[in-house]
Amino acid sequence: MPERSATIVSDLHIGSPYFLREPFLCFLERIPPSHELILNGDVIDDPRRPLGLQDQRVLRRLREESRQRRVIWIRGNHDGRYTLENPGEIEFAAVCDLGKRLLVAHGDDFDQVMPRSLAFMMVMKALHGVRVRMGAPPVHVAQWAKKWGRLYRVLRENVMRNAVRYARENGYEAVTCGHAHFAEDRMLDGIRYINTGSWTETPLFYLVAEQEISLRSLDLPMEVLPARELPRRIAQHQTRAG
Numbered sequence: 001m002p003e004r005s006a007t008i009v010s011d012l013h014i015g016s017p018y019f020l021r022e023p024f025l026c027f028l029e030r031i032p033p034s035h036e037l038i039l040n041g042d043v044i045d046d047p048r049r050p051l052g053l054q055d056q057r058v059l060r061r062l063r064e065e066s067r068q069r070r071v072i073w074i075r076g077n078h079d080g081r082y083t084l085e086n087p088g089e090i091e092f093a094a095v096c097d098l099g100k101r102l103l104v105a106h107g108d109d110f111d112q113v114m115p116r117s118l119a120f121m122m123v124m125k126a127l128h129g130v131r132v133r134m135g136a137p138p139v140h141v142a143q144w145a146k147k148w149g150r151l152y153r154v155l156r157e158n159v160m161r162n163a164v165r166y167a168r169e170n171g172y173e174a175v176t177c178g179h180a181h182f183a184e185d186r187m188l189d190g191i192r193y194i195n196t197g198s199w200t201e202t203p204l205f206y207l208v209a210e211q212e213i214s215l216r217s218l219d220l221p222m223e224v225l226p227a228r229e230l231p232r233r234i235a236q237h238q239t240r241a242g
Contacts, residue, residue, distance in 0.1 A: 010195075
């Protein structure tokens with residue numbers, strides 16, 4: 001039986017003003033027809049907020065993809081309770097795998113840091129919102145949090161170590177996660193750990209699983225969202241939230 005081939009991305013955060021929408025739509029055009037598409041969690045940024053027309057267009061595009069190829073939507077901590085109206089043929093799951101060669105899990109279940117730091121996270125998000133309103137460069141809160149490298153490393157390595165432990169105990173050769181918004185490809189205790197980063201900051205990464213498994217950066221010849229458009233998106237986002 002031939003091995004399944006898949007393209008895997010994580011942490012789109014559709015609905016966030018930082019979601020790099022046009023690069024993602026162009027990226028979908030480049031996925032080989034024989035590949036499954038696995039959306040590894042946090043596909044939606046906030047299920048409580050209505051999506052704008054352009055973000056609804058992305059969901060329509062994903063429904064169209066599901067009628068042409070297998071599309072699996074792994075539920076993450078942001079979209080765990082999200083219900084997609086008219087999902088097409090999209091499959092929803094907590095985790096999935098490509099046999100024993102690769103486990104695909106968002107990573108929030110391996111995270112023991114953020115659930116114990118909710119008050120700190122709320123303060124961080126509030127401070128980030130204030131700095132953006134005061135004119136600081138608009139970036140996703142996770143990108144801003146990376147300025148505290150040692151603290152951010154605690155989160156990344158906690159997810160990695162727990163994911164690797166689970167993979168080893170269950171006989172997987174490799175595990176890929178999102179959640180940490182930090183792309184990396186490492187070996188730990190004989191298990192390969194791959195994080196596919198996020199689609200809220202550049203560079204953008206995705207995982208290709210064919211005969212070989214490889215983490216790749218997006219090299220499409222296109223203009224990434226100009227920074228001057230972000231204040232407008234943020235203002236629209238805040239208006240919808242209000």
